[in-house]
Amino acid sequence: MPKAICFCIVFLMLSFSSALSDELVIGLIPEQNVFAQLERYEPLGKYISSRLEIPVRFSMLSRYGNIIESFRKKELNAAFWGSFTGALAIAKEGVEPIARPVWLDGSSTYYGLVFVRKDSGYESFEDLKGKRIALVDKATTAGYISPLFLMKEQGVEISPEKFFSEIIFTGSHDAAILAVLNGEADVGAAKNTIYFLESNRNKRVEEELKLIGVTEKVPSNALAVSGDFPKEKAEKLREILLGMNESPDGLSVLESFKAKKFIETTKDDYIPVFEMAEKAGIELSTYDYFNK
Amino acid sequence: MRKKIFLAFFSLLLIFVSGSLISSKYIVDATEGLHRLLQMHKIDDMSKALSLSIRTVQMDLFSLRTPASRDLDTIITNVRQMEGLVNKCYSCHHKEWLVKKFNNMSEGVRLYKSALSLYVTSSANTPRMERLGIEATQIGEALMERVLEVSSLASVRFGHVTEESLGRIKDVRLILLGTLALTFLIGVIAAIHITRALMAPLGVFIDGTRKIASGQLGHKVPSEGMTEFRELAEYFNKMSEELKRAHEEQENTNRELNNEIIERKHAEEEKNRLMDQLVHARKLEAIGTLSGGIAHEFNNLLQVIQGCADLMDITMEKDSASRKHLSTIIATANRGGDLTKRLLAFSRKVDGESRVMDLNTKLGQVFVILQQTLPRNIDIELKLSSAPATIAADPSGIEQLLLNMALNAKDAMADGGRLTLTTRLIDAKACKLEGNLGKDDNCVLLDIADNGCGMDEQTRALIFDPFFTTKDVGAGTGLGLSVTYGLVNAYGGYIECKSSLGEGTTFSIYFPYAKEDVLESVPRERQLTFSDVSGGRVLIADDEHGIIESAAAVLESMGYDVVTASTGEDAIEICKKERIDLVALDLGMPGIGGVSCLETISTLPEPRPKVIITTGYGFDDAARSDLLKKAERILQKPYRLTEFISAVSEALLEK
Numbered sequence: 006m007p008k009a010i011c012f013c014i015v016f017l018m019l020s021f022s023s024a025l026s027d028e029l030v031i032g033l034i035p036e037q038n039v040f041a042q043l044e045r046y047e048p049l050g051k052y053i054s055s056r057l058e059i060p061v062r063f064s065m066l067s068r069y070g071n072i073i074e075s076f077r078k079k080e081l082n083a084a085f086w087g088s089f090t091g092a093l094a095i096a097k098e099g100v101e102p103i104a105r106p107v108w109l110d111g112s113s114t115y116y117g118l119v120f121v122r123k124d125s126g127y128e129s130f131e132d133l134k135g136k137r138i139a140l141v142d143k144a145t146t147a148g149y150i151s152p153l154f155l156m157k158e159q160g161v162e163i164s165p166e167k168f169f170s171e172i173i174f175t176g177s178h179d180a181a182i183l184a185v186l187n188g189e190a191d192v193g194a195a196k197n198t199i200y201f202l203e204s205n206r207n208k209r210v211e212e213e214l215k216l217i218g219v220t221e222k223v224p225s226n227a228l229a230v231s232g233d234f235p236k237e238k239a240e241k242l243r244e245i246l247l248g249m250n251e252s253p254d255g256l257s258v259l260e261s262f263k264a265k266k267f268i269e270t271t272k273d274d275y276i277p278v279f280e281m282a283e284k285a286g287i288e289l290s291t292y293d294y295f296n297k
Numbered sequence: 298m299r300k301k302i303f304l305a306f307f308s309l310l311l312i313f314v315s316g317s318l319i320s321s322k323y324i325v326d327a328t329e330g331l332h333r334l335l336q337m338h339k340i341d342d343m344s345k346a347l348s349l350s351i352r353t354v355q356m357d358l359f360s361l362r363t364p365a366s367r368d369l370d371t372i373i374t375n376v377r378q379m380e381g382l383v384n385k386c387y388s389c390h391h392k393e394w395l396v397k398k399f400n401n402m403s404e405g406v407r408l409y410k411s412a413l414s415l416y417v418t419s420s421a422n423t424p425r426m427e428r429l430g431i432e433a434t435q436i437g438e439a440l441m442e443r444v445l446e447v448s449s450l451a452s453v454r455f456g457h458v459t460e461e462s463l464g465r466i467k468d469v470r471l472i473l474l475g476t477l478a479l480t481f482l483i484g485v486i487a488a489i490h491i492t493r494a495l496m497a498p499l500g501v502f503i504d505g506t507r508k509i510a511s512g513q514l515g516h517k518v519p520s521e522g523m524t525e526f527r528e529l530a531e532y533f534n535k536m537s538e539e540l541k542r543a544h545e546e547q548e549n550t551n552r553e554l555n556n557e558i559i560e561r562k563h564a565e566e567e568k569n570r571l572m573d574q575l576v577h578a579r580k581l582e583a584i585g586t587l588s589g590g591i592a593h594e595f596n597n598l599l600q601v602i603q604g605c606a607d608l609m610d611i612t613m614e615k616d617s618a619s620r621k622h623l624s625t626i627i628a629t630a631n632r633g634g635d636l637t638k639r640l641l642a643f644s645r646k647v648d649g650e651s652r653v654m655d656l657n658t659k660l661g662q663v664f665v666i667l668q669q670t671l672p673r674n675i676d677i678e679l680k681l682s683s684a685p686a687t688i689a690a691d692p693s694g695i696e697q698l699l700l701n702m703a704l705n706a707k708d709a710m711a712d713g714g715r716l717t718l719t720t721r722l723i724d725a726k727a728c729k730l731e732g733n734l735g736k737d738d739n740c741v742l743l744d745i746a747d748n749g750c751g752m753d754e755q756t757r758a759l760i761f762d763p764f765f766t767t768k769d770v771g772a773g774t775g776l777g778l779s780v781t782y783g784l785v786n787a788y789g790g791y792i793e794c795k796s797s798l799g800e801g802t803t804f805s806i807y808f809p810y811a812k813e814d815v816l817e818s819v820p821r822e823r824q825l826t827f828s829d830v831s832g833g834r835v836l837i838a839d840d841e842h843g844i845i846e847s848a849a850a851v852l853e854s855m856g857y858d859v860v861t862a863s864t865g866e867d868a869i870e871i872c873k874k875e876r877i878d879l880v881a882l883d884l885g886m887p888g889i890g891g892v893s894c895l896e897t898i899s900t901l902p903e904p905r906p907k908v909i910i911t912t913g914y915g916f917d918d919a920a921r922s923d924l925l926k927k928a929e930r931i932l933q934k935p936y937r938l939t940e941f942i943s944a945v946s947e948a949l950l951e952k
Binding site for chain 2: 038142189
């Protein structure tokens with residue numbers, strides 16, 4: 006018993022001394038059903054853990070809106086950012102991007118999809134005036150920024166709050182799809198990757214929904230480390246991820262992750278996001294991304 | 298027995314093994330039951346944990362978006378724990394109805410997760426969020442109900458299993474106790490039976506062994522009962538017999554050895570006795586020879602004195618004053634003659650002739666004399682053999698012997714007593730005359746016993762020695778028993794003496810039994826008188842001058858013509874030259890001696906002279922008869938001149 010107590014004390018002391026020395030905590034933004042997302046990421050976490058030789062834990066960030074605060078508050082070492090949140094984090098927190106996945110279709114980008122129910126009869130954005138829209142979060146690229154940018158480009162000049170009768174923030178892309186499927190909203194916007202995942206999982210997506218808009222492509226969710234993350238460790242992490250497709254176990258992990266490989270990602274890859282934000286009139290460093 | 302022991306052990310083993318097997322089966326069942334019980338416990342724990350987990354998640358949902366809201370990570374962890382528990386429960390059950398229930402539950406969990414995810418990730422539109430929350434909570438409640446349902450099912454089953462297990466444990470306990478009790482019981486019975494079966498025969502064997510140990514060799518135990526003991530009993534009996542046989546053999550050997558030892562001892566004793574006898578006999582023989590020689594010399598001397606005294610008696614005046622002295626001389630010479638005669642008797646040179654006589658008759662005669670002479674306080678008893686106790690001896694010698702013994706007995710019984718004279722005819726085996734007797738010859742035993750003072754061993758050993766006496770000086774000559782000894786030996790007998798101090802003395806004399814015709818009758822000497830004297834030429838051959846002188850003087854005075862010679866050679870010469878009618882021949886002369894001279898004279902041509910032998914020696918019967926074949930008679934020195942003259946004249950008268 007005294008041994009167990011001693012062990013606990015030592016463990017607690019170590020865990021408080023430095024977050025990184027004990028484990029690598031990686032934040033995840035809920036882009037789909039949180040349980041399904043965790044199941045997808047956990048093999049990757051194990052792989053990184055085995056190569057980096059420290060435990061790896063994922064922490065779910067509950068809301069897109071406060072993701073930067075959460076990152077800061079939880080003292081996370083790294084996170085898989087969405088392109089917009091990534092851009093925000095780079096701008097606000099000075100995080101350093103490392104790598105991002107190349108999807109099975111060979112793309113390393115994603116884009117937003119705007120969809121309606123087939124039986125709704127809506128064909129264009131004009132048909133959507135005064136309808137209810139399901140968006141994901143103000144801080145998502147594919148679930149908010151790019152669809153709105155697309156609409157603006159295609160002639161929806163007025164602010165979305167006035168154009169739509171109701172804006173529903175679902176918090177995740179699949180929830181937005183579900184909202185349209187269930188008739189909770191008339192139109193929805195979501196990330197292409199999640200949409201196709203849901204489409205594979207749920208026949209209703211293909212049977213009942215149709216796409217009415219496709220946005221510009223942005224870099225896929227990249228892993229970025231915090232500004233104070235040790236450089237050499239960051240480099241090591243990059244090496245691990247970039248070399249995954251060269252080992253059999255790495256390949257099997259990539260397969261369950263639904264990716265082909267990881268490719269190097271830098272701040273420069275986020276330039277299109279910054280440009281898009283600029284065009285959409287968003288000042289990233291001061292962007293208020295709280296959903297209302 | 299062996300079979301019984303085997304049977305007992307086998308049945309014990311059988312009971313034990315079957316009891317153990319049954320018990321083991323029950324124990325296995327019971328442990329299985331316990332295992333199931335344990336599993337049920339786990340299931341129970343799991344259902345409890347599951348319901349707790351659902352409650353936790355529900356609590357998480359309730360508290361979401363309140364200040365007590367949990368971190369999303371915690372909520373996710375709790376949900377995943379819950380899911381894990383459901384999966385775990387599901388993985389254990391394979392019964393269809395249960396699988397269905399768990400499938401439903403899994404479906405419920407999936408829905409729950411979906412609803413939860415929607416709820417936790419929604420971040421705007423409060424009514425929507427509340428709706429999502431309620432939906433999720435309802436799904437959670439439904440799930441909870443299902444869990445409780447399964448849990449209650451598990452509890453019921455748990456109860457059943459518990460009861461069943463306890464029942465089995467009870468059974469095991471009973472069977473184990475039963476087996477132990479049965480094994481113990483049979484064990485005790487078997488032990489008692491085997492012990493009894495072993496102890497009874499063992500008792501018999503112990504008893505038998507004890508008897509053998511106490512010396513009852515050859516004791517047998519009954520051969521009965523169980524095979525092993527029968528066999529053992531047979532071997533035991535064999536052993537016992539063998540022991541007995543060996544013991545008897547040993548005893549026989551010991552007996553033989555003892556007998557041999559006794560025989561050897563007897564032989565040794567006999568040898569010693571014979572050796573003693575021999576030594577004693579030789580001693581007496583030597584003394585006899587010595588005394589015989591002395592007696593001969595004395596006889597010659599006494600003959601001179603006797604002859605001269607007889608001459609003086611003839612020539613001396615009747616009233617001469619010296620006649621008294623002359624009578625003393627003659628009497629002393631006579632006594633001297635007696636003495637030398639006794640010495641000669643001891644040296645077995647007995648003067649007298651043996652003939653067959655009845656000892657019983659002689660004893661009767663002596664008994665009369667003794668009754669008159671022995672004091673009144675001495676009883677004389679005569680125990681005579683029914684058959685005549687005939688022996689070959691000189692009756693006068695036997696008489697002298699009996700008187701000598703009786704007088705000795707009288708002296709030993711100064712305060713009175715009993716003198717017993719016994720004769721018996723005994724066979725040769727009991728007789729001590731082994732050497733002198735034939736196998737079938739009988740023996741006459743004469744016992745002369747008194748109950749007087751007796752003798753010690755030292756005295757007893759010396760009694761036959763001449764001149765040994767225990768009597769006062771002058772009371773005895775010490776020659777009585779010596780003469781007896783000489784006489785007995787002369788008659789071919791044997792004498793022994795048994796005596797113990799204070800109890801009396803017994804002399805036992807063994808004589809060879811004589812048949813009537815054993816001895817040839819010796820020619821009797823004729824009694825002659827002076828009136829028969831007639832003339833003749835007589836040669837006196839003697840080396841003793843005094844003897845020649847007196848003999849010649851008396852012969853010449855009687856009208857005989859006398860020639861003398863002092864050696865045998867001279868005597869033969871004279872006989873050859875002249876006519877000699879008679880030779881008075883001394884046997885102990887120098888030169889060729891009297892015997893050879895007699896021999897020569899007897900071979901002279903007729904008419905050869907007659908011979909009278911004059912001798913100082915004594916002869917035994919054989920020598921005497923030999924001499925008498927060649928001589929007319931033998932004249933024992935010292936003889937009276939009258940005896941000499943009558944002998945001469947008788948011989949000359951004989952044709």
